[in-house]
Amino acid sequence: MTSQSIARGPRHVLLRYLSVSLISRAAMCCGILIALMEILALLEQMTPILRRHLGLAGVLTYMALHLPAMMQTALPLSVLIGMLLMLTQMTVNSEVAILRASGLSPVGFLRLLIPATLAIGLFGIVLEDQITPRTELALASWWNRSDPHPEDGHAFWFHVPRGQASTCGMAATSPAPTASELAHIGYVTHAGHDAYEIDLYDRDASGRLLRTLHADHAHHSEQGWTLHDIRCISVSFASLDATADDDTSPEARWINPFGPTDMLRLSLDSSPLSSNLILKALHGRAATNLTPGYLRATLFERFLRPLSLIVMLLLAMSVIYIPPRTGLRSWLPVWCLGAGLLFIIVQGMFRAMGNAGLLPAPVATVPGLIIFTLAAGTALLRNEDK
Known part of the structure; x- marks a missing residue:
């Protein structure tokens, strides 16, 4: 057995450990956020459901069909919080210090986390492009069929x-x-x-x-x-x-x-569209009440989803520099969470300008990724030089 195979074995074990840890924590955070969103949605829709005499089956149907849309909304924030939880726990437990003492650089540590981040991003693309449009349309169809007063519709x-x-x-x-x-x-x-x-x-x-x-x-x-x-x-x-x-x-x-x-x-006031339907709408072969600028920005943002999650990973990486004696008293995870939320807000602002036709679709989606990637990289380099 060569030295390369010996080194490759522990690296694969570490890759699997980090990937499972990141995905499990992101799934836990996503479940908590979805539960809160479902409760708030049911508080609003419970009265119409009961007025239509749909009962418990109607409540469960509404929750099941609305679940993919809520998961799509909660996924970016849950991934950010999951990254912060995992990296903070590893730093406080001296796991990061042990890995760095064994010769693993921050760049190598980042490289091991990228596969799981890309996998979550690809899952987000499939969820947003194929699953959510179907379930939201099924929900709208079920809701329209059971509406006792359709004349009040949109x-x-x-x-x-x-x-x-x-x-x-x-x-x-x-x-x-x-x-x-x-x-x-x-x-x-x-x-x-x-x-x-x-x-x-x-x-x-x-x-x-x-x-x-x-x-x-x-x-x-x-x-x-x-x-x-x-x-x-x-x-x-x-x-x-x-x-x-x-x-x-x-x-x-x-x-x-x-x-x-x-x-x-x-x-519907707003309905998720698949990429195929967006392309058809841009060429006039599908009906939509959305502007071409909105459709193009949606298409760009959807397929750049994995890159946006990698930017969040870069923003969360700064917590590995928490001083050992500070532990959980450090404010660094809070600052990283604030930076991630600011990234989401800035991306939303650029996206709103793209939807209004003030910016082309690439300009409405790419600059935010570049700005926060450079900012996160600068923060990592400065912490590494200290």
Whole structure:
């Protein structure tokens, strides 16, 4: 057996020990935060659940479907607190001093913690990109189906893609190729299969209004959307007047490429989107009420999640320099926690400017990572020189 294999064995043991310690503490902190968030959410939603006579099953359904979204929210802070707990405990118990005496540098110690941090970050990407959008949509569908007063729901607007606009007074089998349609929906029921108080505004290529259509009800079936109880008004720019069409049928087909799932998603104040759906929305193939700047910033932030956790690891690494005699009386873990919270706040501020379109998506996500990486690296180098 060579000296390299002898050295590699203890290093693998140490890597496994540090990874399990970090992941277990992060999971514990995440569980505590989720429990607190679930309690607060149930305090707000318990009355509507009981009014709908959903009982204990409704409470458990709400908790289960809302769990991934809460986990996604709690994950960054739980990882930061878990890192601080682990590193502080190892420093106070002289484990860090023993490792450094055996020749392990702070850079080597950091390198051993990065795999577990990246694994948590990749789990966060999968959670945010694949699990949360599905569970939140399932929660919205369940909540909409059990709503006794759907007429109090959220009204919304969206664009029907160009070339798909329906024609007033006919079955829309030959839509005008240059038209675009703006739609307003009052509320949806039956998980998006029925829409009420529909107002459609057909416009030409220059944006001028051609006709308006109001339908009391639209139902989605295997053949698509069907409008019921239609009233239509055409606009003539030649005579500058608006006339009601007498030949409008009580029913007409609505050529709308968006199905019940899209309608349900649009009826929500905010709905998590998968990366595939974000790309489709940016290219006009999916319905969304979010701005392109918001979508791009969301995509950048999602895939930079592992790097943001590594920045938090760098911010927490300073606790390994707690003086041995100070122990738990040191304020260094508190300062590191404050630095991590400041990082989250700054990232949120940059993200808000990206959502508002004031900053491009890369500028709204990357600078915060660079600034705090440099700050954490400077703090580590200064502590190492002391």
